Amino acid sequence: MGNMGERALTGNGESRREMMPSWQKEQAEVERVLSGLSRRAAWSGGPPIANVLMARVLAQPDLISLAAGFVEHLSLPVELVERAIEKLFSSRTVALESLQYGTTLGHPRLRRAIWERLCQEDAAVGLRHAGPEQIVITAGSNQLLYLVAEALLDPGDIILCAAPSYFVFLGMIKSFGARSVGVACDHHGMIPDALEDRLAWLERRGELDRVKAIYVASYFDNPTGLSLASERRPALVEVAQRWSRKHRLYIIEDCAYRDLSYYEEEWSSLRSYDATGQYVVMLGSFSKSFSPGLRVGWGLLPPALLDPVLSLKGHHDFGSPNFNQMVMATILEEGWLEEHVARLRSIYRRKLEATLKAVEGMLRPVVAVDYVPPRGGLYVWLQLPEEWDTGVEGPLFQSAVEEGVVYVPGEYCFPEEGEPPRRCCLRVSFAMPDDVSLEKGMARLARAIARCGSAAPR
Amino acid sequence: MGNMGERALTGNGESRREMMPSWQKEQAEVERVLSGLSRRAAWSGGPPIANVLMARVLAQPDLISLAAGFVEHLSLPVELVERAIEKLFSSRTVALESLQYGTTLGHPRLRRAIWERLCQEDAAVGLRHAGPEQIVITAGSNQLLYLVAEALLDPGDIILCAAPSYFVFLGMIKSFGARSVGVACDHHGMIPDALEDRLAWLERRGELDRVKAIYVASYFDNPTGLSLASERRPALVEVAQRWSRKHRLYIIEDCAYRDLSYYEEEWSSLRSYDATGQYVVMLGSFSKSFSPGLRVGWGLLPPALLDPVLSLKGHHDFGSPNFNQMVMATILEEGWLEEHVARLRSIYRRKLEATLKAVEGMLRPVVAVDYVPPRGGLYVWLQLPEEWDTGVEGPLFQSAVEEGVVYVPGEYCFPEEGEPPRRCCLRVSFAMPDDVSLEKGMARLARAIARCGSAAPR
Numbered sequence: 001m002g003n004m005g006e007r008a009l010t011g012n013g014e015s016r017r018e019m020m021p022s023w024q025k026e027q028a029e030v031e032r033v034l035s036g037l038s039r040r041a042a043w044s045g046g047p048p049i050a051n052v053l054m055a056r057v058l059a060q061p062d063l064i065s066l067a068a069g070f071v072e073h074l075s076l077p078v079e080l081v082e083r084a085i086e087k088l089f090s091s092r093t094v095a096l097e098s099l100q101y102g103t104t105l106g107h108p109r110l111r112r113a114i115w116e117r118l119c120q121e122d123a124a125v126g127l128r129h130a131g132p133e134q135i136v137i138t139a140g141s142n143q144l145l146y147l148v149a150e151a152l153l154d155p156g157d158i159i160l161c162a163a164p165s166y167f168v169f170l171g172m173i174k175s176f177g178a179r180s181v182g183v184a185c186d187h188h189g190m191i192p193d194a195l196e197d198r199l200a201w202l203e204r205r206g207e208l209d210r211v212k213a214i215y216v217a218s219y220f221d222n223p224t225g226l227s228l229a230s231e232r233r234p235a236l237v238e239v240a241q242r243w244s245r246k247h248r249l250y251i252i253e254d255c256a257y258r259d260l261s262y263y264e265e266e267w268s269s270l271r272s273y274d275a276t277g278q279y280v281v282m283l284g285s286f287s288k289s290f291s292p293g294l295r296v297g298w299g300l301l302p303p304a305l306l307d308p309v310l311s312l313k314g315h316h317d318f319g320s321p322n323f324n325q326m327v328m329a330t331i332l333e334e335g336w337l338e339e340h341v342a343r344l345r346s347i348y349r350r351k352l353e354a355t356l357k358a359v360e361g362m363l364r365p366v367v368a369v370d371y372v373p374p375r376g377g378l379y380v381w382l383q384l385p386e387e388w389d390t391g392v393e394g395p396l397f398q399s400a401v402e403e404g405v406v407y408v409p410g411e412y413c414f415p416e417e418g419e420p421p422r423r424c425c426l427r428v429s430f431a432m433p434d435d436v437s438l439e440k441g442m443a444r445l446a447r448a449i450a451r452c453g454s455a456a457p458r
Numbered sequence: 459m460g461n462m463g464e465r466a467l468t469g470n471g472e473s474r475r476e477m478m479p480s481w482q483k484e485q486a487e488v489e490r491v492l493s494g495l496s497r498r499a500a501w502s503g504g505p506p507i508a509n510v511l512m513a514r515v516l517a518q519p520d521l522i523s524l525a526a527g528f529v530e531h532l533s534l535p536v537e538l539v540e541r542a543i544e545k546l547f548s549s550r551t552v553a554l555e556s557l558q559y560g561t562t563l564g565h566p567r568l569r570r571a572i573w574e575r576l577c578q579e580d581a582a583v584g585l586r587h588a589g590p591e592q593i594v595i596t597a598g599s600n601q602l603l604y605l606v607a608e609a610l611l612d613p614g615d616i617i618l619c620a621a622p623s624y625f626v627f628l629g630m631i632k633s634f635g636a637r638s639v640g641v642a643c644d645h646h647g648m649i650p651d652a653l654e655d656r657l658a659w660l661e662r663r664g665e666l667d668r669v670k671a672i673y674v675a676s677y678f679d680n681p682t683g684l685s686l687a688s689e690r691r692p693a694l695v696e697v698a699q700r701w702s703r704k705h706r707l708y709i710i711e712d713c714a715y716r717d718l719s720y721y722e723e724e725w726s727s728l729r730s731y732d733a734t735g736q737y738v739v740m741l742g743s744f745s746k747s748f749s750p751g752l753r754v755g756w757g758l759l760p761p762a763l764l765d766p767v768l769s770l771k772g773h774h775d776f777g778s779p780n781f782n783q784m785v786m787a788t789i790l791e792e793g794w795l796e797e798h799v800a801r802l803r804s805i806y807r808r809k810l811e812a813t814l815k816a817v818e819g820m821l822r823p824v825v826a827v828d829y830v831p832p833r834g835g836l837y838v839w840l841q842l843p844e845e846w847d848t849g850v851e852g853p854l855f856q857s858a859v860e861e862g863v864v865y866v867p868g869e870y871c872f873p874e875e876g877e878p879p880r881r882c883c884l885r886v887s888f889a890m891p892d893d894v895s896l897e898k899g900m901a902r903l904a905r906a907i908a909r910c911g912s913a914a915p916r
Contacts, residue, residue, distance in 0.1 A: 035705060035706060035762045036610055036670050036705035036706050036707070036708070037609055037610065037766055038608065038609060038610055038611050038612045038615070039612055040608050040609070040612075040770070041608070041609040041610075041766040041769070041770065044766070044769045044770050044772075044773055045769060069559075070558060070559055071558070071559075073554055073558060074554070076554050076557040076558060077557065078547065078550065078553045078554060078557065081553075081557060081781075082543075082547055082553075085543055089536065089540055092536065095534075095536045095540075096531055096532070096534050096536060097751075098751050099534040099535065099536065099539060099749040099750070099751035099752065100528060100529070100531060100534060100749075100750060100751050101527075101528055101529075101745075101750040101751065102751070139597060139774070139775040139778070139779070140775060140776065142774070142775055142776055143774060143775045146773060146774050146775070150496065150498050150499070151495055151496060151498070151499040152494055152495065152496055152499075153496050154496045154497055154498075157496070168776075171773065172773045175769075175770070175773045212494050213494075247493060247494035248493060248494050249494070250494070287559075291557040291558075291781075292557070292558060292559040292780075293555075293556050293557035293558050293559065293560070293779060293780040293781045294557065294779055294781055295775065295778070295779040304493045305493075308495055308499040308502070311499070311502045311503060311633075312498070312499065312502050312633070314502075315502055315604060315629065315630045315633045316597070316600070316601060316604050316774070317597040317598060317600055317601045317604070317753065318598065318600055318626075320597070320753070321597070321751060321752055321753035321779065321782060322750075322751040322753075323539075323749075323751045323752055323782070324779060324781070324782065
């Protein structure tokens with residue numbers, strides 16, 4: 001993909017299209033029709049930002065990426081995977097099964113193991129009206145998000161998202177011709193009153209029926225690294241229930257980073273506050289907590305969504321690879337996931353603290369940076385003074401690339417409507433670089449900021 | 459999925475909906491709206507037939523399935539996968555890479571290995587305007603079919619399909635709100651003149667612009683087991699080119715069964731006759747020739763489809779699991795695929811011949827059965843006299859289930875429009891059952907036919 005690097009420098013396909021004059025937009029539409037492409041193909045835009053930034057890093061090896069959502073490379077669980085496969089292959093019957101087709105729903109052993117782990121995590125409140133038979137295994141939690149969005153969204157439909165939110169999901173919503181509408185957040189996550197206000201605002205505009213779901217990343221979210229406060233969890237579920245009028249308003253609870261808690265804190269999931277089990281779609285992944293190369297994610301679905309999602313998944317891929325599922329099942333059954341997660345927690349905690357130290361020691365001397373220290377996850381969300389522009393077209397991003405570092409511009413993380421994008425923010429990911437690169441990367445970022453700060457900031 | 463077994467007995471969700479009176483259809487639509495589901499969710503119907511039949515087999519272990527598209531269980535390549543993983547994990551660098559994120563396009567080693575193998579297979583004519591950079595790795599070839607369909611189809615669009623065709627793809631077309639329109643076939647595959655007639659017929663109806671692609675399974679196809687004759691290959695490409703008017707008319711060439719050739723025959727692909735490389739989407743899979751539990755497929759795409767498909771795949775899953783791709787790359791690089799395919803060919807050839815012998819020895823004495831002996835693949839397509847109904851609601855299927863055997867009813871394999879479905883046909887798959895079960899299954903089928911034959915056949 002020769003043009004990916006260029007795209008990363010000049011902005012991704014989508015934002016370029018947004019800036020097109022209308023005659024160019026028309027021409028793009030004509031080209032789409034000439035090549036026989038669907039509207040879905042047009043809506044899905046260029047490759048998602050994550051891929052663009054990833055490709056950029058792969059293309060320039062001396063660049064330090066504080067952007068990519070990769071996990072720490074050297075901590076990947078080679079020995080545990082080896083041991084799991086050895087165990088799997090010690091029985092010929094099991095080995096043969098792992099190489100055969102499975103079911104669309106997913107392997108029973110893995111679904112059972114995920115369910116048992118969930119019950120431990122949510123023991124405080126409990127998971128009512130649920131069981132392993134409502135768990136679907138997917139290609140990372142990304143595919144679960146896709147399938148749920150596909151099952152819910154017609155063009156023009158709305159998903160309410162925290163502002164800021166996980167930008168890959170925002171792009172996905174757009175790829176269905178649907179709309180992401182922002183809800184205000186503070187340091188404790190999405191604000192229930194702001195959600196209520198946003199729903200009332202949509203109702204006044206006659207758009208309430210288009211709202212299909214509320215997307216909430218409840219643990220150490222991407223991009224802010226923050227978790228939803230305990231008392232807001234039942235409150236959000238209550239708002240969703242109360243505003244379910246002509247149809248049910250689902251909460252999509254993304255728990256991808258739940259395991260990455262560095263200070264022995266735990267919160268009961270939103271799902272645990274959903275007493276009827278009808279409103280919350282809960283999803284998780286082993287990509288961050290174990291290995292993204294195995295691509296195993298899962299969702300715990302309300303009964304009404306189970307058949308539609310399975311039906312769509314049947315069309316997509318017939319079910320995720322049996323082999324990968326049985327490896328992950330073995331890892332869970334043997335308690336090896338907990339072992340690995342404990343190691344990751346100490347590694348990432350150290351890196352998080354090093355990042356925060358660099359923010360204080362390197363960035364604060366050159367700019368009035370604001371942030372909330374995360375308690376887990378892989379990201380720190382930095383806010384520069386209002387007049388700064390962190391976008392790929394702006395001077396800071398260009399300086400950063402020249403210094404040899406990239407980050408995720410904050411503007412990507414804002415829903416299309418509702419809340420204005422904050423162009424002065426940026427996301428720093430400390431997961432991939434080693435300790436030395438992390439420090440070097442932060443120093444480069446400080447130099448880039450200093451360079452722009454001495455000139456006009458915009 | 460407790461209701462899957464029942465579904466398999468009473469027909470799949472889709473066919474049930476088709477038989478609904480209109481007030482029930484309206485009610486189903488009301489329920490869809492109440493549960494906030496998308497039109498895609500409604501179009502995608504119940505689980506695809508394949509899954510339903512698979513679930514049926516899993517639920518009743520004494521049933522012999524001549525229906526499931528599973529591969530021979532005992533021949534699954536346990537030792538080769540073990541060896542490949544050992545090799546992969548002998549280098550820590552490589553092991554770490556296999557557990558990390560990859561790219562959406564797919565792993566370069568695997569794409570290179572697939573490309574080199576293709577060049578050998580298509581050496582006779584050659585592959586022009588192509589290279590490994592146009593190869594996308596997917597979750598089986600099924601996901602490639604899905605992504606291409608998603609990139610091309612708006613609701614109401616048309617894909618022309620052989621009648622009969624791979625029923626999973628027909629269901630997929632429907633799941634996009636699009637239409638499959640049949641083209642007549644004979645013992646040599648899709649008839650170029652019939653394709654031309656069908657295009658002219660659609661043109662007269664003002665629907666030519668809705669035709670996005672022609673689907674052709676060119677090797678030992680599913681369900682008939684037959685291959686497209688040599689001289690028809692360039693002819694079909696020529697028709698697609700000539701009828702590409704307002705937009706390009708793609709050929710989707712499904713090569714999933716290409717490796718399963720039992721009499722040392724080979725044909726150059728349709729892709730090799732596409733001199734500009736702009737018209738043919740070629741796709742293949744290692745599910746049939748190696749292991750469906752690894753779920754690795756691929757597509758060689760025309761340049762105009764590459765970005766749209768990658769963009770959609772980025773939204774779906776960020777790329778297929780790196781681990782599975784690197785295992786398959788190792789298998790290919792070491793020549794172990796050829797080793798395994800040679801073994802499979804001798805196993806399946808024996809089973810194919812046993813099936814044909816059973817058709818002659820067991821079925822022919824009780825019914826005037828017609829068929830063309832396949833030269834490869836996993837299926838035999840049987841035609842009973844016109845008045846027979848092989849459908850799941852008909853007496854033969856019920857008798858077969860009572861005798862303890864299932865097959866795929868022929869009616870599932872026909873496009874929605876164009877050519878009338880042939881309800882007197884059925885597909886027998888000889889891949890999964892062992893030699894004893896295969897013979898027993900054919901004997902049960904013969905008894906079921908005999909029972910229905912002595913009563914009124916319909």
